[in-house]
Amino acid sequence: MSHISIRELHVSYDGHPALKNITVDIPDRQITAIIGPSGCGKTTLLRCCNRLIDLTDGAHVSGQVLIDGVNILDPAVDIILLRKKMGFLAQRPYPLPMSIYDNVAYGPRLHGVRDRRQLDQIVTRCLQATNLWEEVEHRLRSSAAKLSVGQQQRLCLARALAVDPEVLLGDEPTSALDPLSAQQVEKRLIELKGEYTIVLVTHILRQAKRLADYVIFLYLGELIEHGPAAEVFTHPRHTLTRAYLGGEVS
């Protein structure tokens, strides 16, 4: 069953095409990795899924991105509800300028949760889900900026979980982290895949091999190949895919 269906997606920046005619289905409750050399449109594709592409001046988008059957690129769509459904992890973790507690509670508060006990529950649950709880439970009120980079990224993950999304989008979420923290984030993502559909952009092939259930390979804005990870990694059909996996193209 596919949660996210992309149909004939075209994106160009100031006339320069970044994504050409992408049509693919992203499977539900699995980790999908979008791989490909740098500059080939991976991040663009990701940012179309939660309409963060709207923030880029000069971006022109056409086609359809269907989430649960609704085309989210339609201007009439409620962006706020959409973004609530799609959790987002940026490459460099950005803790909001507030305490750890307020960071996680920010999302729920936006969407109307006022009850103190409810917020406490959400914060505890999300921090536990990202394995951050023991490390911070005694200093929830201190500034989030004091955390280490790895902790900050896990905080961002907890923040994203707090709004109860269905999908988690990650734009190279571990590339700014040290190996140990990266490992921890990867472990959390694997644990979460049963409940959420996860889409990750990564340029680290080994990470894709470790985590992915489904693979999408982009090259220079075009969809070259996609399929279950086992198939794509062991029996790639396209020569470009083979070249990329073999390290000849990067």
Added chain:
Amino acid sequence: MEARRLEEAFFRGLMALSLLLVVASLASVLAIVLLKGLPSLTWEMVTQLPRGGYYLGKSGGILNAIVGSLWLGLGATAAALLLSLPLVCYLQREYGGASRLAYLTRLSLDVMWGIPSIVYGAFGFALMLYLGLRASLLGGIITLTFVELPIMARAIHEVVKMVPPDLKEASYALGATRLETSSKVVWRYALPGVFTAILLAFGRGIGDAAAVLFTAGYTDYLSRSLTEPVASLPLAVFFQINTPFPRVQERAYASAAILLAIVLLLSLPSRWLVRRWEAHLPR
């Protein structure tokens, strides 16, 4: 859900309204002063000195004030420039930049930037008494220099701070001394910014009434030496508006229009020139 949208639309509207308000105030000031002043602006006003009875409505002009202001502005700006350049140069890292003295200098400049010009006027007056000077062009220049120095130093400092360290390193790597790097490389890079700083300070100096009130005096004649009192445009406006004669008051509007025109003439072309200059710089 709807509450959030409404809140967003409401504040967005409020924000746009504020911008409109600010622009409208500017437009109002320019429009009213120019509309009131330009009709009374005659060639006579700009080219003649006030004759006897000028302040009672008789003939003459404010050439004394125009020339006086230009002298005051030029003198103070030149002095402030001569002082600011070495000061800002000293604040660079390769000179005293990290030292206690540099910290105190920056602090002093910050404090002086905030001191109102009336306080400089009072200080200037006290200084002149101490030095035995009368209210004169020199006194006015000294006081205006105090006013312009922190403004100019701050503006130039901002520009010099932005010089890429690689540029300076390239110069030092060739064996240049600090002085040579600062005077040949940094200076060229900072030139548009320095030019803007000069115009900015000059405009500020010409328009300042409070600093010259005690220290420059006033006269109906063109001042011929540094030790004579000198007229200035802001004070000319002030004195003329305070008379009970409508004809003289209209001249006050005209004088204000002249002052405004000078300031406008200074600030507008400077931006255009700076942009052209900056096109030639390495990025």
Added chain:
Amino acid sequence: MPRQWRDRLAALMMKGLALACVALALSISIALLAKSWPVLSACGLRQLLLGSSWHPRQGAFGCYPFLIGTLWVSGLAMALSIPICLLCALYLSEHARSRLRAAAKPMLDLLAGIPSVVFGLWGMLAVVPVVRWLGWRAGVATTGYSVLAGGVVLAIMVFPIIISVAEEVLRKVPLEAREASLALGATRWQTTKHVVVRAALPGIIAAIILGFTRAFGETMAVLMVVGNVARLPRSLFDPAYPLPALIANNYGEMMSVPRYDAALMFAALMLLAVVLGFNIMAALVLRALERRLA
């Protein structure tokens, strides 16, 4: 070698100049203190600050009405300009397209460059009659030369300072901050309110304090519209007599009455003290805020 000597000589001269600069800043305070000493020792600080009677020929130099007048006018100016400037700066940094922002910069520069007397003149022509009319509508007798007129003119004079500093600080907040908030489903205004303003808060407060110090010391424009009556204002429609106006209006007489000059120097000293005090307060507040937020 002469090149080395030139370099060292230049460095020495620059150092001397820096010393002179610091000395200048100090000597301003010292000179004003010295010149106000006669009246300080004769009347005492308490009497000068809190006394309400100002009769120089009789030796009474109570500056209280002028202090309060200054506070009224500056306070009103800040109350008017802070919301307008913040909203304007937010619009420019968060919503305006780059063309609009580029067009706004020269307009702010222009506003900042207009001389004080010109603002005063505009105030006499445009603001004072309106205040008079407002007073008439409200049933208050006023000439229009009032705290209200002074506050409005002063507010417009500090617009460019607060707006340009605030806008700069707001733009420095990284794009990731806004993205992080929007990605969670926040509206733009919520993002602005909770994230951008919070992150930029130290700078915004600095901008406000900067504006206040400018407002406090502004002389000419306020003098021309505020009425210059040495009484405590009881409403916005009453005239006031701020400290800078006091100094400017009376310098002519000050040498003829004993201790008058010292009293005016004391007024200047008070202005200096307030500016210094605000500078220090700003630095302390900024440091405390930065520690809390980062």
